[in-house]
Amino acid sequence: MTLSVGDAAQVGTLVHGDFDTVLFTYSLSVIADWRAAWQQAWALVRPGGRVAVADTSLPIGPWSLLSPLARLALLSGGVDASRQVWQQVLTDTEHTTHRVMTGGHVHVAAGTKPSTTARVAR
Secondary structure, eight states: OOOOOOOTTOOTTOOTTOEEEEEEESOGGGOTTHHHHHHHHHHHEEEEEEEEEEEEOOOOGGGGGGHHHHHHHHHHTTOOTTOOTTHHHHHHOEEEEEEEEGGGTEEEEEEEOOOSSOOOOO
16 A cells, blocks of 8 residues: 655646545645646546545534634635535545534545446456
8 A cells, every 4th residue: 555645736747547545634625726636636546446525614503603713714724615625526426425524514525436447357
């Protein structure tokens, strides 16, 4: 197993389709061109590989009373809370799970990149 860490917007010479998993933790909402970072990461994941995103949003339900404080905290950290970046996982993957925690403040979504061709048993 090899763990690669790098700038999501600058994948450079990495081989497309070589990664089993890509994980974004509280990062897509602060990357200026998050869609480009997502597209590059998506290209790196092999068909059948997993993609996961954990990111923040404004609180919901009874917790929405804390929205002004949450908005200030997110803004001070450079987070665009309106992006809802986990939605990209829900759109692009299959066998998807989505969990909302901490009064809607944390979203975790994970899914499998669809296989483009049938896999041959080895």
